[in-house]
Amino acid sequence: xxxxxxxxxxxxxxxxxxxxxRTLLLIQPLKTDRTPSGKPLVAIxxxxxxxTEEVFYVRGREASFPFLPAEVPADAxxxxxxxxxxxx
Amino acid sequence: xxxxxxxxxxxxxxxDDRLMGAKLLLxxxxxxxGQDESTYMVAVDTVDAGGNDKVLIVTGSSAxxxxxLKDCPVDAxxxxxxxxxxVKE
Numbered sequence: 001x002x003x004x005x006x007x008x009x010x011x012x013x014x015x016x017x018x019x020x021x022r023t024l025l026l027i028q029p030l031k032t033d034r035t036p037s038g039k040p041l042v043a044i045x046x047x048x049x050x051x052t053e054e055v056f057y058v059r060g061r062e063a064s065f066p067f068l069p070a071e072v073p074a075d076a077x078x079x080x081x082x083x084x085x086x087x088x
Numbered sequence: 089x090x091x092x093x094x095x096x097x098x099x100x101x102x103x104d105d106r107l108m109g110a111k112l113l114l115x116x117x118x119x120x121x122g123q124d125e126s127t128y129m130v131a132v133d134t135v136d137a138g139g140n141d142k143v144l145i146v147t148g149s150s151a152x153x154x155x156x157l158k159d160c161p162v163d164a165x166x167x168x169x170x171x172x173x174x175v176k177e
Contacts, residue, residue, distance in 0.1 A: 008120060008175040010091075012144055014135050015168035016154050024089075024144070024168075026120055026175060040120050042089040042144060051176050061149040073146045073153035073167045075089055 001056045003082065004029045006049050010042050018072040025049060025078065027057060032087050043076035054082040091170065092117045094141045098130050106160045113137065113166065115145060120175045131164040132157060144168035 008026035012019070023045040029037040046066035049055045055078045057063075063077035096114035100107075111133040117125040122142065129145070134154045137143050143166045152158060154165040 008173060010144070010173050011171045012168035013171050015144070016134055018153065018155070019168060026173065039125070042091060044089075061153075064150060064153055071153050073150055073155075073165065075146045075148050075150040 001058050001079065002029055003032070003054065003056050003085065004043075004078075005034075006051050006053050006055060006078075007040060008051060016073050018067075018070060019044070019074075022067070022072065022074075025051075027055065027076075027078065030054070032085070041076055043078050044072065044074045045078045047078055047081055049078050049081050054085075056080045056082055089167070090117055090145050090147065091120065091173065092129075092131075092143055092145050092166075093122075093124070094137055094139055094143060094166075095128070104161050107132075107162070110157075110160070110162075115143060115164075115166070117145075118142065120173050122173075129164050131166050132160070132162050133166045135166055135169055137166050137169050142170040142173075144170060 092115040098112035
């Protein structure tokens with residue numbers, strides 16, 4: 001999983017059946033010092049995250065697992081809202 | 089998923105059997121503000137996207153979760169046509 005910040009929302013009316021009713025959020029992956037790491041991407045929310053919140057997300061095929069048994073074509077899903085993190 | 093813009097079509101007569109009937113589009117990745125990025129890819133369209141549409145692309149093995157692509161040799165699928173992107177930074 002990776003740390004990210006929710007920076008926006010994405011709206012798509014015409015979409016795959018599996019995406020109906022899902023929330024698409026724009027996230028910016030973060031380094032541990034909270035600076036951006038790479039490009040923003042679109043992730044499906046599974047935990048009720050909102051804009052400006054820090055989250056962690058899962059990439060790849062596993063991104064569809066939070067929505068089982070529904071078949072959701074997702075390669076990135078927010079699976080947790082971060083309360084805080086620290087580095088040793 | 090990534091945001092992209094449809095920039096063209098791809099036609100291939102000889103291809104894997106499981107790609108027969110698939111609509112292949114050439115897409116170019118864009119940033120949240122719609123500016124072109126340098127990455128191009130060929131994606132299977134599952135939502136009837138058209139020229140210059142801004143689309144949502146799912147990549148990797150998850151692309152096979154898109155409707156009609158089960159067990160297809162596909163690693164990029166168009167799964168949505170974007171109406172709007174709002175960035176609040």
